[in-house]
Amino acid sequence: MIPELVVSDVTVRFAGLVALDSVSFTVRPGSTHALIGPNGAGKSTCFNVLSGVYRATSGSVRFGDAELTASRPHQVAALGVARTFQNIALLPRLTVRDNLMLGRHRLTRSGFVSAGLRLPSAGREAARHGARVEEIAAFVGIAEVLPTPVGLLPYGTQKRVELARALCMEPRLLLLDEPVAGMNSEERREMADLIVSVRESLGISILLVEHDMGMVMRIADSVTVLDFGRRIADGVPDEIQRDPEVIRAYLGDIEESAS
Amino acid sequence: MSRRSRWITLGAVWGAVVVAAVVAPFYLEGFWLQTGLFAMSAAVGAIGINLLTGATGQLSLGHAFFLAVGAYAYVYLSTDVGLPTPLAAVVAVLLAGAAGGAFSPIAGRLKGAYLGIATLALIFGGQHVLFNAEPLTGGYNGRPVPPMELFGFVFADTPDLVLLNVPFGALERLWFLGLLVLAAAAAFARGVLRGRPGLAMNTIRDHEIAAGVMGVPVARYRAGVFVLSSMYGGLAGVLVALVFQRAVPDYFGFLLSLDYLAMIVIGGLGSVAGAVIGAVFVSLLPQLLTRYSDSLPLVAEPGSGGVSPAEAARILYGAAVVTVVLFLPGGLLGLATRLRRVIPRIKELRWPNSATAPASRR
Numbered sequence: 001m002i003p004e005l006v007v008s009d010v011t012v013r014f015a016g017l018v019a020l021d022s023v024s025f026t027v028r029p030g031s032t033h034a035l036i037g038p039n040g041a042g043k044s045t046c047f048n049v050l051s052g053v054y055r056a057t058s059g060s061v062r063f064g065d066a067e068l069t070a071s072r073p074h075q076v077a078a079l080g081v082a083r084t085f086q087n088i089a090l091l092p093r094l095t096v097r098d099n100l101m102l103g104r105h106r107l108t109r110s111g112f113v114s115a116g117l118r119l120p121s122a123g124r125e126a127a128r129h130g131a132r133v134e135e136i137a138a139f140v141g142i143a144e145v146l147p148t149p150v151g152l153l154p155y156g157t158q159k160r161v162e163l164a165r166a167l168c169m170e171p172r173l174l175l176l177d178e179p180v181a182g183m184n185s186e187e188r189r190e191m192a193d194l195i196v197s198v199r200e201s202l203g204i205s206i207l208l209v210e211h212d213m214g215m216v217m218r219i220a221d222s223v224t225v226l227d228f229g230r231r232i233a234d235g236v237p238d239e240i241q242r243d244p245e246v247i248r249a250y251l252g253d254i255e256e257s258a259s
Numbered sequence: 260m261s262r263r264s265r266w267i268t269l270g271a272v273w274g275a276v277v278v279a280a281v282v283a284p285f286y287l288e289g290f291w292l293q294t295g296l297f298a299m300s301a302a303v304g305a306i307g308i309n310l311l312t313g314a315t316g317q318l319s320l321g322h323a324f325f326l327a328v329g330a331y332a333y334v335y336l337s338t339d340v341g342l343p344t345p346l347a348a349v350v351a352v353l354l355a356g357a358a359g360g361a362f363s364p365i366a367g368r369l370k371g372a373y374l375g376i377a378t379l380a381l382i383f384g385g386q387h388v389l390f391n392a393e394p395l396t397g398g399y400n401g402r403p404v405p406p407m408e409l410f411g412f413v414f415a416d417t418p419d420l421v422l423l424n425v426p427f428g429a430l431e432r433l434w435f436l437g438l439l440v441l442a443a444a445a446a447f448a449r450g451v452l453r454g455r456p457g458l459a460m461n462t463i464r465d466h467e468i469a470a471g472v473m474g475v476p477v478a479r480y481r482a483g484v485f486v487l488s489s490m491y492g493g494l495a496g497v498l499v500a501l502v503f504q505r506a507v508p509d510y511f512g513f514l515l516s517l518d519y520l521a522m523i524v525i526g527g528l529g530s531v532a533g534a535v536i537g538a539v540f541v542s543l544l545p546q547l548l549t550r551y552s553d554s555l556p557l558v559a560e561p562g563s564g565g566v567s568p569a570e571a572a573r574i575l576y577g578a579a580v581v582t583v584v585l586f587l588p589g590g591l592l593g594l595a596t597r598l599r600r601v602i603p604r605i606k607e608l609r610w611p612n613s614a615t616a617p618a619s620r621r
Binding site: 051052053072073074076077078082083085089090091094098101102103105106108110111112114115116117118122125126165169 | 477
């Protein structure tokens with residue numbers, strides 16, 4: 001059962017700067033929702049609030065019955081919220097397999113004592129979750145690089161490893177921060193296809209921050225547009241594309257630039 | 260190299276190490292046995308601080324404090340409380356862990372160098388107590404350490420014991436105890452590092468935010484690793500007290516904490532083998548210089564006015580730390596790994612078909 005994510009009136013202030021100004025939107029269960037806006041609009045701040053990294057100054061974020069603004073990052077993760085990072089946050093010296101095993105952290109139990117004493121329970125757990133990691137790696141198309149240290153992989157593949165690591169958490173809500181940034185058009189198309197197939201085969205909700213408008217319009221069910229920390233539009237992609245305020249935010253005011 | 264031949268090489272190397280360690284007390288004189296035992300106890304302590312500093316990225320300058328807790332708790336519990344010595348040793352290690360636990364509200368919240376500064380307080384507080392709580396610690400002169408007695412077997416010079424014509428005194432007997440303790444401590448730490456906790460610790464070190472987002476309770480983990488590292492410190496303290504046969508406060512000062520940091524930097528951060536290699540290097544160096552001071556240039560007899568062996572050793576491993584930081588990011592262990600990777604490649608020039616071994620984790 002996938003709950004709704006309801007963001008209501010979230011405000012974030014850093015000293016004098018208002019990074020988010022009473023932003024509200026709702027991610028319907030099983031939908032792909034895009035969060036777009038020019039640089040500095042507050043998209044990443046919003047992600048950091050949703051994943052418990054930043055504290056909101058006011059407002060609330062509800063995921064089912066849980067209030068995310070009062071939770072620490074690992075408590076948000078325990079609710080089944082997974083995220084990727086704009087700048088890859090993998091451990092470059094570890095293998096892909098080890099990086100993915102970190103995604104299983106919240107689903108596994110072995111602690112210092114059982115790992116240190118190599119109790120059979122820890123071994124069984126590692127084997128069971130290792131098998132699931134292999135399945136997910138195959139799904140994302142990185143099965144053949146499982147034994148390779150992440151740092152040796154090309155950028156596009158590292159982005160896929162990040163997505164796979166988030167999927168290893170068996171999430172109910174997936175937050176993707178610019179999943180195709182810095183990729184070439186071939187890699188972008190593959191990643192977009194992958195995101196669509198994640199949604200279709202797992203049925204989870206996806207919230208996406210992305211600058212690639214073509215991709216957003218193609219795969220998103222609904223779109224929220226931020227500018228200078230405020231929500232300036234919210235709706236289905238077709239409406240958003242025609243919204244005069246959105247066009248002004250991206251391209252500037254026509255009269256202003258004429259004068 | 261094929262998988263099989265690699266296993267055979269590995270087995271041969273380990274076999275040689277084990278044989279050498281077992282026969283050592285039959286050939287080495289007391290001086291070298293004592294040096295070896297200091298190295299073993301240092302290795303146990305270094306493994307502990309490498310879990311904290313190397314693997315989790317939390318600096319600690321207070322490691323010597325936990326060694327002191329272990330050493331003095333062992334003395335107090337066995338002499339004053341009258342616990343059987345093995346039990347006293349176990350409780351001493353647990354007490355060191357409890358001391359770490361008492362500090363864990365701070366250890367969980369502060370990160371990296373900030374924790375290092377906070378742990379300085381442990382050293383100065385600890386030194387004050389060691390010098391002044393005389394009934395407990397014996398003050399400046401410290402206290403004698405009762406020998407360990409396991410199932411009726413005493414780790415001391417009396418009663419006499421001769422094995423294969425070699426008189427087995429305290430050092431010879433402790434040698435085997437030290438080996439067992441070190442092997443167990445190393446195996447446990449390796450299990451931790453290779454298992455679920457190790458991954459979480461490495462992620463906290465390299466990317467704290469990612470660790471939290473992936474579901475790792477960062478503060479709780481930092482506190483947990485701090486407690487574990489304190490217990491390793493306590494165990495090293497018990498061992499060093501048994502070898503030294505006297506617990507003196509001077510030994511457990513700030514310089515000892517710095518020695519431990521030097522060990523893990525020189526040996527290799529974040530791994531068990533690195534900690535052991537660094538501990539051996541840092542413990543052996545001053546002893547070697549003391550032993551051969553008369554035949555070495557610039558090193559004088561202690562007290563004769565020149566550079567004493569202990570000072571010379573500090574200068575030398577200060578230089579070793581700088582060298583490692585500049586040229587050997589993986590420490591001596593990293594150097595060994597690099598050599599191991601280069602040697603097959605040289606062979607490959609002759610047999611182009613053999614594949615190089617993939618990099619191993621940690």
